[in-house]
Amino acid sequence: MPELPEMETYLTGLTPRVCGHPITDTEINREKSINVPVAVWKESLIGLSVTRIERRGKHLLFHLPDEKLLLLHLMLGGWMFWGTEEEKPDRTVQVQLSFGSKHLYFIGLRLGYLHLLSDADAQHKLAALGPNPLELSAQQFRNLLLARRSTIKAAFLDQRFLSGIGNCYTDEICFHAGIRPDRRIHDLSAEEVSNLYDSMKTILTKGIASGGYMENPLYTGDRLTGGFNELCQVYDRGGERCNRCGDTIVQTELAGRKLFYSAGCQR
Template sequence: MPELPEMETYKTLLGSLIGGQKVSNVEIGREKSINVPVDGFTMQVSNQTITTITRRAKYLIFQLQDEKCLLLHLMLGGWMFFGKEEDRPNRTIQVKLSFGEQHLFFIGLRLGYLHLLSPEEVKKEFEKLGPEVLDPNFTVDAFHQLMQKRRGTIKTTLLNQEVLAGIGNGYSDEILWHAEIRPDKKINDLDVQQLTRLYHSMQFILKRGIEQGGYMENPLYKGDGKTGGYQFYVYDREGKECFRCNASITKTEISSRITFFCANCQR
């Protein structure tokens, strides 16, 4: 599932590709991927200019010139491709936005969606989301205060979008490995030093993920050398050597989520 770094990478790249461009045509291949009737969606989005593209948590917001927004959540398995018709992946397309001869293909939206909303409706969608981890205003002190109110395991807490926005299964394992904290550790068993280390690990791992283009397997466009450059420290590396202590990476399950960690150096 695309997480904060993947969506931030999409935001940056799409901003340069379609920012300020007019949508010349709309095609809907799966009606359940949108939230209004096909004719209405097509009529309201066609000939609109994409003024800006922003991100909140794991969402992208395409701002249209009439102030309406397209809210994208890729969920599990969703991705995008931008290019000419002859370059399109051999996959089922749920939604296609055209910009002249170039198109933005939305793929794998079986659980994901592209909804046409007003700014007020978008704001309502985000009401329950926790703070952005990389927001300059989200300080280590703010993190400590937030964790004081929580119970349960630390991995489950990192995944809770109402607590912290944008972290998913992959980066939660990466963050906890970097902080040298077991994913099944109870929050109230973590001391101030461990929580401080965890905060800085969140900052480091997510910024590293953005710098390396996230971990998406599929390129955004032909010749894309940015997307998918992130190299995991621990996630999906069961049985391989830990980069820190050379012990074998362990695979387990916590709250029904596949989890990877080093039992030797994550104490």
Template sequence: MPELPEMETYRRLLQQRLAGQANTGVSIQREKTINMPAAAFEDQLIGNTFTAIERRGKHVLFRLQSGSVLLLHLMLGGFLYWGTEEDKLERTAQVTISVGSHLLYFHGLRLGYLHLLSREEAEHRLAALGPEPLDPLLTAESFARLMQKKRGVLKAALVDQHVLAGIGNCYADELCHHAGLLPLRRIPSLRPEEGTKLFHSMQAVLRDAVERGGYMETPLFRGDRLTGGYNDHCRVYDRGGEPCPRCGHAITRDEWSSRKVFYCTGCQQ
């Protein structure tokens, strides 16, 4: 499932392409993906201009001149494609939005959704999310306080969107590896200096992943060299049995609460 760096990459690239552009058409292939009848959705969107593309946690928010917001969550299997009618992918899109000669295709939205909401509804939907891991106001001290509210294992707290918004399975394992801490380590057992290390590792890993374009496999548009640039940089996630890039020990693939967990027992404690 796309996490903060993947959605931030989409946000950056779409902001350059959509902001200030008017919506010229909408095509709905799957009505369950949206939150109202297709005709009402089209009525509100067509002619409406995108003012800004924002991100909160794993959501992308398309702000519209009318004040409404298109709230996107890709969940598992969702991805976006920006192109023309000629270079579209050989896949069905659940929703397509036209902006002049270009189209934004929303693919794989079976579990994911694209909801058209008022500003207040959008705020309400996002109100329970924890802080952004890269928020400049988040300090090592406030991070420690957030984690201490949880008594379970690190992985559980890191992927809990009410604790922090935007981290999922992959980056939780990656930042634990970076910090030299086992993802199944119990939070109460962490020493203060380990908590501080985890905070700095979280920011370092997420910043690096954003910089490299995250791990989405499909480019956003033809010639896109940013999206997916982090794919080969995951050090433990989905690398069970491979040697740890830091110490050479074989990476363990484990399961916790029906989630995959990857770590190295050679250099994580």
């Protein structure tokens, strides 16, 4: 599932390509991916231009005139591609927005959605999201973390705690900090809490700079998207050797979610 760095990569890549250009057409191949009848969808969107794109957690908000917007959550398996009909990947497209000869394809929206909402309705829908982890001070992070009564993994996956972090970056943050993600928060020392904060900032910043871990390019010639995949130290590397200590990377589960850590160098 795309997380904060992946959605930031989409935001950066799409803003100069989409914003300011009128929507000339739209196609819906899966009506469950949108929230209004297709006729209403087309009548509401065609002719409008996206004024700006904003990220909130794992969501993107495509702002439109008259305080309307498109709220996107890709969920598991969802991704986007920007290009011409000839460049389009050979994949099933659930929703398509056309901007002249270029199109924005929404692919894999079996669980995800693209909803047309008023700005007020979108803000209400997102009201329960926690703060942006990159905007927190060390003290704010400490206060939020120590108020939780769970494992690190469970806390980071709860979008009411911090918005935008999921499975991959939780495990990578914990590896960078040298702490197992299944540690109980109340067992952490003050130094370990500080290390988690520093690692969170480091890993998320690195994830954004390297284009996240999703491998599907956003457009033809895209050389940024997916660059973090090769930088992952533990995620999806169960059974391999740790690059830091040489011990085995453990793959297990916690509350039904995959969990990866190095047996040798994570406390």
